[in-house]
Amino acid sequence: MTSDDGLKPETVALQAGRSANGQSLAPVLWATSTFETNTVAEGRKLATSVGATTFYSRYGNPTVNAFEEAMAELEGAEGARAFASGMGAVAAVVLGLCSKGDHIVSQKQIYSGTQMLLQSVCPRFGIDVTFVDCADPQAWRDAVIPGRTMVLLAETPANPRLDLVDLAEFGAIGGPMKVVDSTFATPMSQRPIDYGVDLVVHSATKAIGGHNDVTLGVVSGSRELMDWIWGFAVLQGANASPFDALGGLRGLKTLGVRLAQQSATAEVLARVLEADDRVDVVRHPSLESHPQFSLAQRQMRFSGGLLTFDLAGGIEAGTKFVESTRICRLAPSLGGPETLVTHPASTTHVGLLPDEMREAGIGPGTIRVSVGLEATDDVVADVLAALDRIGEST
Numbered sequence: 001m002t003s004d005d006g007l008k009p010e011t012v013a014l015q016a017g018r019s020a021n022g023q024s025l026a027p028v029l030w031a032t033s034t035f036e037t038n039t040v041a042e043g044r045k046l047a048t049s050v051g052a053t054t055f056y057s058r059y060g061n062p063t064v065n066a067f068e069e070a071m072a073e074l075e076g077a078e079g080a081r082a083f084a085s086g087m088g089a090v091a092a093v094v095l096g097l098c099s100k101g102d103h104i105v106s107q108k109q110i111y112s113g114t115q116m117l118l119q120s121v122c123p124r125f126g127i128d129v130t131f132v133d134c135a136d137p138q139a140w141r142d143a144v145i146p147g148r149t150m151v152l153l154a155e156t157p158a159n160p161r162l163d164l165v166d167l168a169e170f171g172a173i174g175g176p177m178k179v180v181d182s183t184f185a186t187p188m189s190q191r192p193i194d195y196g197v198d199l200v201v202h203s204a205t206k207a208i209g210g211h212n213d214v215t216l217g218v219v220s221g222s223r224e225l226m227d228w229i230w231g232f233a234v235l236q237g238a239n240a241s242p243f244d245a246l247g248g249l250r251g252l253k254t255l256g257v258r259l260a261q262q263s264a265t266a267e268v269l270a271r272v273l274e275a276d277d278r279v280d281v282v283r284h285p286s287l288e289s290h291p292q293f294s295l296a297q298r299q300m301r302f303s304g305g306l307l308t309f310d311l312a313g314g315i316e317a318g319t320k321f322v323e324s325t326r327i328c329r330l331a332p333s334l335g336g337p338e339t340l341v342t343h344p345a346s347t348t349h350v351g352l353l354p355d356e357m358r359e360a361g362i363g364p365g366t367i368r369v370s371v372g373l374e375a376t377d378d379v380v381a382d383v384l385a386a387l388d389r390i391g392e393s394t
């Protein structure tokens with residue numbers, strides 16, 4: 001995967017998004033909500049131009065714009081718009097593109113916030129949603145209602161079991177706009193636009209920000225679609241803060257090395273767990289046992305820092321495990337420097353009905369690990385010690 005200039009994404013991340021820097025090597029923080037104009041005519045021009053970056057920061061801001069430029073370049077897109085969170089970005093795509101009477105096809109294995117938006121908010125606005133199995137390209141095609149389906153919404157790798165969508169198959173579906181939430185992969189690993197996808201969404205709160213200190217989202221795509229989304233976003237008001245965009249720009253510079261290290265540790269941990277009798281199923285795209293292993297090899301440059309496994313002891317074992325780790329911390333996010341563990345059945349997915357939880361691939365003993373940047377041996381030892389502690393209490 002290379003840019004139009006033949007550069008690898010790790011290099012692009014260090015070259016892109018520098019337009020607001022002036023002579024500063026590091027990104028400049030434009031910590032302002034508004035901008036002065038010299039004349040009324042100048043103000044009118046800015047107020048009426050799409051994507052103005054020096055009028056009012058809800059419309060655009062130079063630091064935020066630098067992050068948007070960097071993301072567009074990394075995704076091979078014509079433009080990007082940053083949001084106050086990943087959900088701000090998802091909501092702008094869904095509610096900015098769809099109207100009453102429209103239909104969306106989404107996969108059922110999807111981030112729970114996105115699922116709730118589709119299930120609870122969309123029907124209130126007269127937007128119907130059909131959920132399909134993400135791994136079945138024909139299911140996506142069959143669910144399209146010609147003339148009504150406006151958006152196909154995919155997430156790959158998907159929360160929380162790392163199911164994959166075949167980007168080549170997905171991108172080739174004609175008709176509706178194809179949107180991919182590529183948060184788990186990041187632009188270092190895959191570029192959905194290269195496969196014919198129209199819009200790429202990220203929660204940059206995760207690996208892109210990379211330090212658990214920003215809340216940020218971003219959408220990238222064609223100029224035409226991004227201008228449309230900008231029009232909605234200005235009224236939605238979920239614009240990214242310049243402080244968070246600065247964090248996003250900083251995070252991009254080290255994203256490649258962080259993802260490489262996290263992928264390597266996650267693979268070691270996944271293999272150790274796969275060989276451990278106390279653990280049922282382990283899911284990581286690097287494992288030959290992953291049902292879509294060959295697809296992962298084809299479309300992802302990094303297998304990623306996320307892995308999931310199932311404990312036979314159900315809810316009790318799951319909660320005990322996440323409360324027993326010492327280096328891995330119990331917190332609901334991913335992609336940061338600290339290894340985080342979650343027990344979806346009792347936390348992130350607790351709002352789902354039992355059937356919905358099963359459909360999403362979450363069992364009572366499912367554990368999700370977001371591998372961080374600690375020494376690999378320390379992470380593995382901590383996880384094994386926590387497994388020992390479950391055994392001690394039963």
Ligand SMILES: Cc1ncc(COP(=O)(O)O)c(C=O)c1O
Nearest residue numbers: 085086087111181183203205216
């Ligand atoms: C795949 C995915 N998309 C979107 C989101 C929402 O992002 P945010 O928490 O930044 O709103 C998340 C959050 O966990 C996520 O995992």
